[in-house]
Amino acid sequence: MTNPTRHAVPDEVFLDLAAGGGGAGAVAALQAAQQSRRLLLLHGVRDLAARADPDRARPVRDAYALITAVQRADPAAARAVLGYPTVASSALRALTNLSGASPDLQDCADRLAAIAAAAAIRAGFPASVELPATGARVVLPSLGMASGVGGDRVTVRSGPGGAAVGAVMLPASPDEDGPGWTALYRLAAEHDGVSVGVTLDELDPDRMPGADLAPRPLTPEQIARWRTTLDAAWALLVDRHRAVAHEVRSLISALTPLAAPAGAESSGTSTKAVGNVGMTPPRDARGLAVTLAHEVQHVKLTALIDIVPLTLPDDGGRYYAPWREDPRPLAGLLQGAYAHLGITGFWRRERTAGEGGAAEHAHIEFARWRAATARTIVTLLGSGRLTGAGETFVAEMDRTLGAWCAEPVPPGAEARAAAAADLHLARWRERPHGEAVAPR
Numbered sequence: 001m002t003n004p005t006r007h008a009v010p011d012e013v014f015l016d017l018a019a020g021g022g023g024a025g026a027v028a029a030l031q032a033a034q035q036s037r038r039l040l041l042l043h044g045v046r047d048l049a050a051r052a053d054p055d056r057a058r059p060v061r062d063a064y065a066l067i068t069a070v071q072r073a074d075p076a077a078a079r080a081v082l083g084y085p086t087v088a089s090s091a092l093r094a095l096t097n098l099s100g101a102s103p104d105l106q107d108c109a110d111r112l113a114a115i116a117a118a119a120a121i122r123a124g125f126p127a128s129v130e131l132p133a134t135g136a137r138v139v140l141p142s143l144g145m146a147s148g149v150g151g152d153r154v155t156v157r158s159g160p161g162g163a164a165v166g167a168v169m170l171p172a173s174p175d176e177d178g179p180g181w182t183a184l185y186r187l188a189a190e191h192d193g194v195s196v197g198v199t200l201d202e203l204d205p206d207r208m209p210g211a212d213l214a215p216r217p218l219t220p221e222q223i224a225r226w227r228t229t230l231d232a233a234w235a236l237l238v239d240r241h242r243a244v245a246h247e248v249r250s251l252i253s254a255l256t257p258l259a260a261p262a263g264a265e266s267s268g269t270s271t272k273a274v275g276n277v278g279m280t281p282p283r284d285a286r287g288l289a290v291t292l293a294h295e296v297q298h299v300k301l302t303a304l305i306d307i308v309p310l311t312l313p314d315d316g317g318r319y320y321a322p323w324r325e326d327p328r329p330l331a332g333l334l335q336g337a338y339a340h341l342g343i344t345g346f347w348r349r350e351r352t353a354g355e356g357g358a359a360e361h362a363h364i365e366f367a368r369w370r371a372a373t374a375r376t377i378v379t380l381l382g383s384g385r386l387t388g389a390g391e392t393f394v395a396e397m398d399r400t401l402g403a404w405c406a407e408p409v410p411p412g413a414e415a416r417a418a419a420a421a422d423l424h425l426a427r428w429r430e431r432p433h434g435e436a437v438a439p440r
Contacts (some may be wrong), residue, residue, distance in 0.1 A: 007033040007307050014389075017304060018396030020297075020341045021243055027250045030303040034274055037306055038082055041091035042067065042112065048098040049108050059109035063129070066116040070125045077123035084142035084199075085254050085273035087115055089206040092272050118143050120158040121174055129156045131165075138165050143174045144183040145203045185218070187227055187255070189234035194242070196234055196249040200226060200257070201276070207256045208270050208278040214257035225281065226255075232285030237292065240353050241346060244293045251299045252277055252292065267291050269298035274306075290346050297342035301335055310334060310390035318436040319379055322372035322424060327436035330385045334394070337376040341397055344369040348404060363413035366404075368420055374401045379437070 009017075013026045022030075046064040049057035071078035081087065094108040113129045118140040120127035131138050133154045139145045140156075146165035154166035163170045168180035175183050185200035200223070201207045202216045218226075237245040253275045258266060260280040265287065267279035277295045282288035304310075311331045318327035321336050328336065347366035354362060377398045380386060386394060409417075 007036060009304065009307055014304075014308070014393070015396055017300060018393040019400045020338075020345055020397070022247065022300060023243070024246070026300070027247060029307075030300060031250065033307050034088075034303050035079075035083060037274075038088050038091070041088055041095065042082075042115075045091055045094045045098065045108055045112060048095060049103075049105055052098055052103045053105060056105045057109075060105060060112055063109055063112035063116045066127055066129070067112070067119055070116070070119040070123050070127075073125055074123035077125075078119045080122055081115060081119040081142050083253070083275075085270065085276035086141050086201070086204045086206040089209055089270065089273040090115070090141065093206065093209075114139070115141055117156040117158065121156075121163040121170065124158065124160045124162075126159040127157070130154070131156055133166075139203050139205065140165075141204055141206075142184070142199070144177075144181060146170075146181055148180050182217075185223060185226075187230050189231045191231075191235040191238040194234075194238045194245060194249070196230075196245070198230075198252060199254040201254045202257055207254070207273060207276055208258070208268070209272050211256070211268065211270075211278050212259045213278075214259050214280075216257075218257065222257075222281065229282045229285055229288050233282070233288035233292065236285055236289045240349055241289070241293060244296065244342070244346070247296045247300070248292050251275060251296055251303075255279060257281065265291075267295055269295050269302060271302050274299060274302050286350075290343060293342050293346040294339050297339040298335060301338045308389050309387050310393055312385045312387060315385065316435075317383070317385065318433070319383070320425070320428060320436065322375060322421060323369075325428070325431070327433045330380070330383055333376060334380060334386075334390070337373055337380060337394075337397065340369050340373045340376075341400065344373055344401070344404060348407075360410075360413060363409050364417050364420075367409045367414050367417035370401060370404050371417065371421060374398075374405055377401060 009029055013029055016022050017026050042064065046060055049060040090111045094111045097103050097107055110132050113131055117127065117129040117131065121140065121143065130153055133149050133151060136149055137145055137147050138149055138154055146168040149166035149168055156165050157163060162172065170181050171178035175186060177183050184203060186197060187200050188195065188197045202214065202218055237248065256276055256278040258278045258280050265280045265283065267277060270276050270278065279291055282291065311334060314329050314331065318329060319333050321328045321333055323336055323340060344366060347362050347369065350362035351359060351366055377394055380394045
């Protein structure tokens, strides 16, 4: 397998990211670093398994060797699988397993074998791989799920003539459904010559570790709703937030439906499966657009932190976040501030795009989140818990916010934003938060 590369972020790219954007240079640097991270994780599984028990590690080595062989034969097919977000989270689970007192080497072998089988199927590479069946089902990362396979373990076969999971023959294109085979849903949109494609993943067990997942399967009506909302949201992003649109299309490759809290929407970016975003079903195009603008900031920052640490190790300190009900560790506070820098930028641009109530709403949101983010930046810079690179990064965020805070907002919108912020803080102060640092 291609060896991971040591990565650094050029100063100009680092500062562009800190200002809230990044552009093509930043996207390329972050993508390359994440691919090396995934390769490094797979290397680590192979090596730690061999140290734990050289004899029982042979299936792990065999799976790793198959991935390497596919990568040499068809780099594009291998990249399509190795670049899928759940590959990283599955490998991380294997490494956690191997670090325990009694590692389960069979589970580690099965995780690498599922990745290898998916890559072999995509490449039409001759292979025979044995995998466990859970509830008579086998999930292959980036592809889909075979059902009704029978038995505790099943053989996956692939080659130039096609592929099968046990007795289930996969369609000629595994991205399509077939008897016994459920492909991952693919969502696509195009507007003004700019296209986006993401996987709607409700199958992979490693898609959003620890999240409150939506009940499955999705109904045809729900899938249609996702498609039509993405179409409209994508048009909005391309027309009014094109730089954000280019980041989304490059850095977000999968969406995972989450369970919707009563009367609320939620979203989150997996730090273990970078590139996957979990979210509740979108209500409308504008809501989905701002969610994507929000979450792509998390993706960028998570990928950057894998290269450049921005905070010191957690010392137990917890801080007020104007967008959360719970106090946050400093690293989480930085994530929230950076995401809300993106949200503020979104509403700043939206202020000139609408009329009447839509414009007023954009003014309120812009005023609310620029003030909240600026307040949080003061907390971050005063914490003493940022690295040198973190100090530089947050100071650049502050420069962006400083210019935005000087922009005029209608007095009524400013007053409503301030009232909402005051109410959030008052309610936060009423709750017990232990030793959390409250704002002044």
